[in-house]
Amino acid sequence: MSHADIRVFVNERGVSVPAGSTALAAVRALFPEDADGIEAGRLRLTDSRGLPTAADTPVSGGAIFRVVTARERLEDASA
Template sequence: MSNADVRVFVNERGVTVPSGSSALDAVRVLFPDDAEGIEAGRLRLTDSRGLPTPAETPVNGGAIFRVVTARERLEDATT
């Protein structure tokens, strides 16, 4: 791990990514299928508190991200 690397956690698994990477980049390293699901809107990211986190969020050392199922939109459920 160089000084330009950042250690973060995705779904309780540690991963080292280059500084400047996004949360989605970190997901993609460990779970490429989940990264595709996030991009397609089937899945979403949260932070360690469960709050929604944009995929483009820059990582910082020790950050914790979780991949969760995206809920159906209300208008999709009523059609």
């Protein structure tokens, strides 16, 4: 990890990404297929509380992201 790397978490797994990276880049570093699913709209990103997060959200140290199916988010919103 270089001085310009930021440690974040995706689905409870830590990853270091360059400063200025997006949430999608953090997902792609660990789970390339999930990143493709987010771009295709099959999957969504949430923060640690389950709130929707944009794929282009800049990461910050210690940020927690979760990948969920698009359907899970729709079901949660209607509950």
